[in-house]
Amino acid sequence: NSGKPAFPNGGAGKILQVLQTVKTDIASINSTSMAAISGMSVDITPSSTSSKILVIADLKIGESGTATQLRLVRGSTAIYTGANPGANFNDISWSGYGGSDTGQGYYGTQPVTLTFLDSPNTTSQVTYAVHWCRQNNAVSYLNKTGNDAAVYSTRLASSILAQEVSA
Numbered sequence: 001n002s003g004k005p006a007f008p009n010g011g012a013g014k015i016l017q018v019l020q021t022v023k024t025d026i027a028s029i030n031s032t033s034m035a036a037i038s039g040m041s042v043d044i045t046p047s048s049t050s051s052k053i054l055v056i057a058d059l060k061i062g063e064s065g066t067a068t069q070l071r072l073v074r075g076s077t078a079i080y081t082g083a084n085p086g087a088n089f090n091d092i093s094w095s096g097y098g099g100s101d102t103g104q105g106y107y108g109t110q111p112v113t114l115t116f117l118d119s120p121n122t123t124s125q126v127t128y129a130v131h132w133c134r135q136n137n138a139v140s141y142l143n144k145t146g147n148d149a150a151v152y153s154t155r156l157a158s159s160i161l162a163q164e165v166s167a
Contacts, residue, residue, distance in 0.1 A: 016051065016164040019044050024157045027142040034071055034131045037142055041129035042162045049121050050167035055128045057114040060156040061096065064146035066138035070094040071131040072114045080116035109145055109156060117165070128162055 023039040044053060061068050069092045072080045078091040096110050120126045134140040143156045 012166055014166045016047055016166055017044065018161065018163045020159055020161040022157055022159045023143065024155075026144045026155070028139050029132055029134055030139045032133055032135060034069075034133045037130050037132055040142070040158065040160050041127055042160045043125050043127050044162040044164060045125045046120060046123055046164055048167065049123055051120075052165045052167060053118045053120055053126065053128070054163040054165055055114070055116050055118060055160070056163075057112075057130050057158075057160045059112040059114075059130065059158045060109040060143050061112055062109045062141035062143075062145040063097065063134075064138045064141070065136070066140055067095060067097040067135040068140040069133055069135060070112065070114065072116060073129050073131055074118060074120060075127055079118055080114060109143075109154070128160060130160060 019042050021039065021042045023037075025039070027037050027039070029035060029037075040057070040059075042055075046053065055072065057072060059070070061070075071078050071091060072093040078093075080093045081091040093114050093116075094112050096112070114130070118128075132140060132142075139146070143158055145154055
């Protein structure tokens with residue numbers, strides 16, 4: 001094979017393309033309604049309907065006395081969610097609480113990684129994004145802590161990555 005790897009199954013599992021969006025600025029939400037996190041989306045156009053897309057979202061969540069909920073979406077469809085009939089939010093990918101005046105979310109950030117292998121079954125462009133909301137009267141942040149006092153004020157980066165994997 002002239003030094004090139006051989007794939008006896010025809011190349012299944014090969015990474016065909018990798019796309020990433022990195023967000024370095026701060027975002028915040030003070031709403032109980034799900035909304036897209038601005039700048040936390042990635043567009044990918046699969047080369048085959050049989051391709052799978054590996055989505056990895058790496059987020060730094062800071063909270064000021066609230067619970068934050070995250071949702072991984074393809075277009076407008078929630079993906080990678082639990083089944084919890086009767087719950088207020090039954091299509092959530094992650095939920096966390098940062099504490100009121102103490103805790104990881106207030107003085108630090110909660111690192112959150114959402115990893116999901118999706119089968120979009122299309123050759124049209126697909127958008128993967130992270131949506132979020134908060135669950136009480138406080139604020140959730142991306143890329144900063146809940147407390148912005150000088151000694152605690154950090155600025156971080158988050159990203160979302162999509163890899164096309166051949167079937």
